[in-house]
Amino acid sequence: MLESGRGNVEFSLKKSMRFARSFIAIVSAACMSAALASTSTTEPIDAQTAKPLYQMQPVEVGRYLAWEHGHEPDLRKRIAAIARKNIGQPYRLNLLGEFPYQVHDELPMFSLDHSDCTVFVEHTYAMALSKSWDEFFWMLQRIRYRDGIIGVATRNHYTELDWNLANSWLVTDVSAQLAGADGPGYTMTVDRAAFLKTRHHTEADIPVETSRQAYVPKARAVALAGQLREGDYVNVVSLLADGKTMVTHVGLVVLGPDGERHFLHSSDPAVREETFASFIARAEAREERNRQTGKKGATLLGFKFLRLNDDIVVPPMAPQPRPS
Numbered sequence: 001m002l003e004s005g006r007g008n009v010e011f012s013l014k015k016s017m018r019f020a021r022s023f024i025a026i027v028s029a030a031c032m033s034a035a036l037a038s039t040s041t042t043e044p045i046d047a048q049t050a051k052p053l054y055q056m057q058p059v060e061v062g063r064y065l066a067w068e069h070g071h072e073p074d075l076r077k078r079i080a081a082i083a084r085k086n087i088g089q090p091y092r093l094n095l096l097g098e099f100p101y102q103v104h105d106e107l108p109m110f111s112l113d114h115s116d117c118t119v120f121v122e123h124t125y126a127m128a129l130s131k132s133w134d135e136f137f138w139m140l141q142r143i144r145y146r147d148g149i150i151g152v153a154t155r156n157h158y159t160e161l162d163w164n165l166a167n168s169w170l171v172t173d174v175s176a177q178l179a180g181a182d183g184p185g186y187t188m189t190v191d192r193a194a195f196l197k198t199r200h201h202t203e204a205d206i207p208v209e210t211s212r213q214a215y216v217p218k219a220r221a222v223a224l225a226g227q228l229r230e231g232d233y234v235n236v237v238s239l240l241a242d243g244k245t246m247v248t249h250v251g252l253v254v255l256g257p258d259g260e261r262h263f264l265h266s267s268d269p270a271v272r273e274e275t276f277a278s279f280i281a282r283a284e285a286r287e288e289r290n291r292q293t294g295k296k297g298a299t300l301l302g303f304k305f306l307r308l309n310d311d312i313v314v315p316p317m318a319p320q321p322r323p324s
Helices: 002-038 058-071 075-084 117-128 133-144 159-166 175-179 192-200 218-227 276-293
Strands: 171-173 185-190 209-214 233-239 245-255 261-267 270-275 299-308
Touching: 058 075, 058 117, 058 133, 075 117, 075 245, 075 261, 075 299, 117 133, 117 245, 117 261, 159 185, 159 209, 159 233, 159 245, 159 299, 175 209, 175 218, 175 299, 185 245, 218 276, 218 299, 245 299, 261 276, 270 276, 276 299
Parallel strands: none
Antiparallel strands: 171 299, 185 209, 233 245, 233 299, 245 261, 261 270
């Protein structure tokens, strides 16, 4: 009887102790969750989000963007920080499409592990303007497409006549102002309907458009670079082998340690940061090699510069039309 009673007591004590331990664990977990929920995003990010951006998964990118917004309130500095976090990202041309929204190809609507020059700029701007993955993905489509309407026909294909104009809420072309009244220019004509049919097998009724574009000649670019600001948008203007002049490359302005303006861009083999003098020298060296080997290639003429707007108001997307 006593043994039986002692066994019952021990069983009750063990049961009570297990309950107590479970209760403490629950309370501790609840307290920890509350503490984490109330933690400011200005606290140091963990090792996971300290990785280069191109090694992150979407959930990690979202966590990093929330931290970066809390850590750096200045948009221009935030653009530079995010852009530099992708230095070393491998370069790959023609990365993005509309898949799976449209199936004219199987190219996705975002890319983290690789970039080309346009993808790099678009992703950097979209991330700098966003506090979460969801907001970033929305912002990216707002930047990539005219009025945010997703589709190959509404994608901003041509830098001068599509991207720069559709994103005038984000950047403003100051090329003519920097180059002065005697600055050079070129006439650009685009046939979007022919381009879409040839390149993307898509029919579209879009009239041919012609525009006059100003740019800063390469001989004056280094001297004028001091007037650029961090986060500004750079368009590289080239003369192609077929005689056409157009923007062939894009990137961003960032400030070096001494305040010198640097060019941060995605170019084979990977995203890099360099001075404008270095970029021009490399282009001229490539042109010389082409001349010596008889190879046809583009010739660097200069740059268009677009100023990041001070008071950015992101316009809403237009309603997405029902596909026919």
